[in-house]
Amino acid sequence: MSDDIGRIHAALTGIWAEDDAAAQRALEDAFSDDCAFYFSHPVNEVAGRAAAWETVFAPLRAALRHARRRDEIFITGANRRAEGGNWIAAVTHYVGTFAGPLLGIAPSNRLAFLRSGEFYRIEHGRIVEARVILDLPDLMRQAGRDPFGGLLGTEMLFPGPATHDGILPGGDGTASLDLIEAMLGDLHVYDPGTGTSKGQTGEGGYWADDMLWYGPGGVGSNYRWDGFVQDHRAPFLAAFPDRKGGNHYARIGQGNYAAISGWPSMTMTHRGAYLGVPATGKALTLRVMDFYRCAGGQIAENWVCLDYMDLMAQMGVDLIARSNAMERTVG
Template identity: 65%
Template structure:
């Protein structure tokens, strides 16, 4: 298959380009009639092109006045996991003045950057047949001054782009398989951990997977952190205390592209809520978690990791409606 990344990249940005004309034709040329979008809670599944337009893109453009799309990572490759095929993975922001409510989140009347993690299956005709999208509505609440959770963990911040500024349509795609190999091996070892220290074998040190100066960019509710010690303190300890039996890695997509890799499961993780988490007492409930990870690697080390989690869905399973609770 030729370089299939360019057409969807142009299309997804053209949706928010005021110079684009004949929007109906634009969507018909790039979305299949029976396309399915699985979007984070509370949107969830949208079936068919018209539903995608009317229930995702139209509300997004209405809420964010003069909305624009700003990609930070945009990669593509053959999927190692069933159902196979060729997939795009992207970290982006939708920016605009947040002037009307979006999926129940109240407006701020000010500039907002709505972060989004996105996976698209691209068919041989170049059109999109399937998408998985996690928009971080919890972080949007934070930006609007309506954050419903306690600030307990990492630094809540705008997602930065890659330090190397080369995450959009990488040129050296041949290294993608090696990059994905590294990330898959890391994930396999990450599953087991010491319940006292929350460490996993092989993650750090000279022979470890992660660079000493690793950066981990987490979603709203968790925030971002620096170095493995920060990752353990500001995310992993709290998460594994609350969900000690978590099992992850049930992915529908794993791709590599140059120094980048991306993996996602819908859901990826199953677990039991056995400890307090972000102000929610243990419920004992069995839970699932939708996950997206995007990695930048260099010299056989993972340098940066962008993480999107559908926390509105997770907290809904724990009996909390965070949209209803927004300040």
């Protein structure tokens, strides 16, 4: 299995070769012919490798000139959820000059780092199921047309782990995944008056005092638990007080890292204003990917990819149309 993972890792990088033929050979080496692809909105479900090339990979290569894949986290492990299987989980950026339109998003002709959260199920040495969240709202922000207007946390490039060891770190991930599952179990229940949940912070808490939380476009990143509550948790709970999460198809761990994902993970009702959108009263779902680094029995860093393109579409908001209608604010 380790040989397969190394080969797949190399093939995923090879998809960004300058030569189209070499890129397609790498795609064939990474993915089975009938791989099931699930992308974030507006692409959504794509059946088979050839269709994924035409729908996503070729347009991405055309839009991001001279693009390269730059992994920050790349781990593998056996899935603890009932679905089972061996999975890869990755946080990466596609780095290039945003020189052509992508899925209708107007280009900037400047350097862009398109962040991506990815989960891949492996069988017989190839990926047979792929789930990918492209952070298109953050790409719009980088192009100078932020559809959210910077309402919450600090919008920034996702950094790699502080320990610089997130690529196939090795080691057993049981303790890391145990910690994450315990945290999630307590985080789900909260006091509606204060928004607090059992055991998250303080002595013996799940989160380190100097935790860093890296959020998607629209939410941004923050520092320490107070920053997380201010910039994400409090606004989210105010808008979606009945949110229920944890519907995950995959939970894996490797070394000091763990990753979870649900498609969707959350169900909730839109009962308060969120990111400038008044309450709609609609029942909504949210696709989620979380990646964690643990240290000393606590969570030190958390990278979060959320399909806000899909969430906002459910609210009746077309982020691409909104962004393209804006005047550029950079350059």
